[in-house]
Amino acid sequence: MDEVTLCLALKACRGDPKRGCQIHGFSITSGFTSFVCVSNAVMGMYRNAGRFGNALRLFENLTEPDVVSWNTILSGFDDSQVALSFVARMKSARVVFDKFTYSTALSFCVGSKGFVLALQLQSPAVKSGLDSDVVVGNSFITMYSRAGSFGDAKRVFDEMPVKDMISWNSLLSGLSQGGDFGFEAVAVFKEMMREGVEVDHVSFTSVITTCCHEPDLKLAKQIHGLCVKRGYETLVEVGNVLISSYWKCGVSEAVKSVFYRMSERNVVSWTTMISANKDDAVSIFHEMRLDGVFPNEVTFVGLINAVKCNGEIREGLKVHGICIKTGFVSKLSIGNSFITMYAKFEALEDAKKAFDEIHFREVISWNAMISGFAQNGFSHEALKMFLSAAAETTPNEYTFGSVLNAIASAEDISLKQGQRCHARILKSGLCSCRVVSSALLDMYAKRGSINESEKVFDEMPERNQFVWTSIISAYSNHGDFESVMSFFQEMVKENVAPDLVTFLSVLTACNREGMVEKGYEIFDSMTRDYKLEPSHEHYSCMVDMLGRAGRLEEAEELMSEVPGGPGESMLQSMLGSCRLHGNVEMGARVAELAMEMKPELSSSYVQMYNIYAENGEWEKAAEMRRKMRKKDVRKEVGFSWIDVVDTEGSLTMQGFSTGDKSHPKSDEIYRMVDIIGLEMKLEREVAV
Numbered sequence: 001m002d003e004v005t006l007c008l009a010l011k012a013c014r015g016d017p018k019r020g021c022q023i024h025g026f027s028i029t030s031g032f033t034s035f036v037c038v039s040n041a042v043m044g045m046y047r048n049a050g051r052f053g054n055a056l057r058l059f060e061n062l063t064e065p066d067v068v069s070w071n072t073i074l075s076g077f078d079d080s081q082v083a084l085s086f087v088a089r090m091k092s093a094r095v096v097f098d099k100f101t102y103s104t105a106l107s108f109c110v111g112s113k114g115f116v117l118a119l120q121l122q123s124p125a126v127k128s129g130l131d132s133d134v135v136v137g138n139s140f141i142t143m144y145s146r147a148g149s150f151g152d153a154k155r156v157f158d159e160m161p162v163k164d165m166i167s168w169n170s171l172l173s174g175l176s177q178g179g180d181f182g183f184e185a186v187a188v189f190k191e192m193m194r195e196g197v198e199v200d201h202v203s204f205t206s207v208i209t210t211c212c213h214e215p216d217l218k219l220a221k222q223i224h225g226l227c228v229k230r231g232y233e234t235l236v237e238v239g240n241v242l243i244s245s246y247w248k249c250g251v252s253e254a255v256k257s258v259f260y261r262m263s264e265r266n267v268v269s270w271t272t273m274i275s276a277n278k279d280d281a282v283s284i285f286h287e288m289r290l291d292g293v294f295p296n297e298v299t300f301v302g303l304i305n306a307v308k309c310n311g312e313i314r315e316g317l318k319v320h321g322i323c324i325k326t327g328f329v330s331k332l333s334i335g336n337s338f339i340t341m342y343a344k345f346e347a348l349e350d351a352k353k354a355f356d357e358i359h360f361r362e363v364i365s366w367n368a369m370i371s372g373f374a375q376n377g378f379s380h381e382a383l384k385m386f387l388s389a390a391a392e393t394t395p396n397e398y399t400f401g402s403v404l405n406a407i408a409s410a411e412d413i414s415l416k417q418g419q420r421c422h423a424r425i426l427k428s429g430l431c432s433c434r435v436v437s438s439a440l441l442d443m444y445a446k447r448g449s450i451n452e453s454e455k456v457f458d459e460m461p462e463r464n465q466f467v468w469t470s471i472i473s474a475y476s477n478h479g480d481f482e483s484v485m486s487f488f489q490e491m492v493k494e495n496v497a498p499d500l501v502t503f504l505s506v507l508t509a510c511n512r513e514g515m516v517e518k519g520y521e522i523f524d525s526m527t528r529d530y531k532l533e534p535s536h537e538h539y540s541c542m543v544d545m546l547g548r549a550g551r552l553e554e555a556e557e558l559m560s561e562v563p564g565g566p567g568e569s570m571l572q573s574m575l576g577s578c579r580l581h582g583n584v585e586m587g588a589r590v591a592e593l594a595m596e597m598k599p600e601l602s603s604s605y606v607q608m609y610n611i612y613a614e615n616g617e618w619e620k621a622a623e624m625r626r627k628m629r630k631k632d633v634r635k636e637v638g639f640s641w642i643d644v645v646d647t648e649g650s651l652t653m654q655g656f657s658t659g660d661k662s663h664p665k666s667d668e669i670y671r672m673v674d675i676i677g678l679e680m681k682l683e684r685e686v687a688v
Helices: 003-012 016-030 038-049 052-060 067-073 082-090 101-108 113-128 134-146 150-159 166-178 182-195 201-213 217-230 238-250 250-263 267-276 278-290 297-310 313-326 334-344 348-356 363-377 379-392 399-407 415-428 432-447 450-459 465-477 483-493 501-512 515-529 535-547 552-560 568-581 583-596 602-614 618-629 667-687
Strands: 639-645 652-656
Touching: 003 038, 016 038, 038 052, 038 067, 052 082, 052 297, 067 082, 082 101, 082 113, 082 515, 101 134, 113 134, 113 313, 134 166, 150 618, 166 182, 166 201, 182 201, 201 217, 201 238, 201 552, 217 250, 238 250, 238 267, 250 415, 250 639, 267 348, 267 667, 278 313, 313 465, 334 348, 334 363, 334 618, 348 363, 348 415, 348 432, 348 639, 363 379, 363 399, 379 399, 379 415, 399 415, 415 432, 432 450, 432 465, 450 465, 450 552, 465 483, 465 501, 483 501, 501 535, 515 535, 552 568, 552 602, 568 583, 568 602, 583 602, 602 618
Parallel strands: none
Antiparallel strands: 639 652
């Protein structure tokens, strides 16, 4: 029995700690631990057996560890930061690194600290001549690629005197995973083929991944053909990236073809298939279970998103039940997905339940709930949720974006709430974020604070279509025709294409200013210059513009050209124009259409009554009143809101309707309104 025999016996243990401990005990009693090679073998046995603490203690007791001793311990670390500290200790101890030291150390070089250490390792590697070793060179390529320094990775690759398949694959894999180097990755793959380098499944998965980042159907098909020729298509790793690539390219039939030809399918295969086939996602999920593959967290997230897109709440409830049974419902990403799904189905009580079931909420959970309330018109609930979120977590740009959208769309929430959000944004330093600044501008614009809108607009470094449209809409709502046209022309000059909303705002401004010819020019430009089909709203605006200008025949003719026929708002607008210009005959025609469309709508009857009355046709006016009573059509009550600050300084909105006397001090309020009205009348008379 000698030290070599003991070392071989320890290696033969293959991670079996019981036999390894027996051999370790024998080596101690026999005095073999004085041989550093035996100690190294014992440390290796403990490391492989998952008892790294034992290996580390043994190392610390070595009087003269060699480079193999250091390498054995270095390769056993799980934490990269601890491993890098150990590398620094090796440098301080003046350990002479070998190729395995460099290879292992470089595998831990992640993050900025690791990158700095890797740069420090390159110089001694060059001095020792180990940089030309293929193992060390491959490690440097992998490290640089992982750090996103693809120029350095390519430089190391080009300087290597000898390259193996791993060298090529390391460079190819790094470029393909970088996302922005698809062209370079394909070039490397082509060079491999020209040089006659053997390609394997790693080569194919890397180059196909490039097609996922930059969807290229032609390239995907070419590489797919090579995979079939080389016999790699049915391998699970290659098949997975192929179906992912075809999915990104939008070729669903190819996705299914590759999937069902795969000799083996794992959870990644099924999950990609579910995400790629939203219409059949539920049936594919059941097929997956029958195939004996257990879903993971990503599978359920993809399935929930598919159900959300299909609009099947019953299927969503079933998936929720499965998640509860399998224990996945406690996963944060799944809880967030259920919140978003239920919000899409307008089932906000279920969304709130899903939210309440998340024990450790992150800002994404709060954002999903706030956005769900805002998108479904529950602006007050969105604001309350935002205030709770601000108390429990740090809001991000999407939190502010969602609550600002809620405030923007709710007339019964005070603008002061938006201003308070703005103050929070200033404190958080998120003003420069495009999501936040766009939402701020839109909120101020929709709530009529034009000066604040323009201030936010001027401070934005970049302006997209939404931003330009928001500022144009703001000035349009304020009736500032000159500013609307100025911003619109500047938007076009900046090569930002206007959309349907932009054109509607510009047409509205033309309408209010009575600029009919300019309105016609803008209306024609939509289809001629931007290939946009006008909606009912655009036609309605043009009909109203022509009607206000007294060009009633043109307005009626344009109304007859509207695809699908005129809508309610267009007919009401036309009725208003007929009243304005006293055209009883046309008014009667339009009113008949409006009453047929919505017989319960009071405005059609009221408008026609006024047209008859203002033109002295009292019998027909009385007949219109009788029609309203007979059909039990009631005039809609006007409603409005006002800011109210209570004695504690809390801000609320008080709603009130025409003739409302529900307030305990309604008599005082009415008297005050009368006084204010008289004072305003006196001021007008004095001004005249």
